[in-house]
Amino acid sequence: MTGSAPAQLRPLRATDAPAVLAAFHAGTVGMADPAEVTDDASARAYVDGLVQAEGTDAVAVVERGTDTLIGLVAVVRDEAHGTGALTAWLHQGWRGDAIMSRAATTVTDAELAEGGLERIELAHRADSPTAGA
Incomplete structure (x- = not known):
């Protein structure tokens, strides 16, 4: 993401847990990830699981200028x-x-060009029509 986009990308960090909790509290309709994030501990566990998972590349989408995960x-x-x-x-x-x-x-694009992958499949919740749109 470049130019004047309102968001940019960076690696997910453990310090993103409060913003993850805020996002899940705002509403999970349309979210592709069915994780149960309901409190500080579950938000930390969710983020730590992604950050520490071997074979998983987790990228935060953050608000440009504030670095807040969105x-x-x-x-x-x-x-x-x-x-x-x-x-x-x-x-x-x-x-x-x-x-x-x-x-x-x-x-x-980065995973295909630089990450050595040949195919990427989209995973989304079957009960979330907007996730698959």
């Missing part, structure tokens, strides 16, 4: 098959400006 793009890599499964979510208050489309495209 979304997440993660690719779970299957090195043996050269594939990855992409999952993503965006804070409800930031939807509608193609932020996630640009973020997911940027991460996917």
Whole structure:
């Protein structure tokens, strides 16, 4: 993501847990990730799980200028098959400006060009029509 986009990308950090909790409290309708994030401890566990997971590249989508996490793009890599499964979510208050489309495209392009993957599949919740749109 470049230019004057209202968001930018950076690696997910443990310090993002409060913003993850805020995003899940804002509403999970349309979120691709079905994680149960309900309090500080579960938000920390969610972020730590992604940061520490081998074979997972987790990228924070952050508000330009504040560095506050507003979304997440993660690719779970299957090195043996050269594939990855992409999952993503965006804070409800930031939807509608193609932020996630640009973020997911940027991460996917990097995984295919530099990450050694040959195919990336989109993972989304079957009970979330907007996640698959």
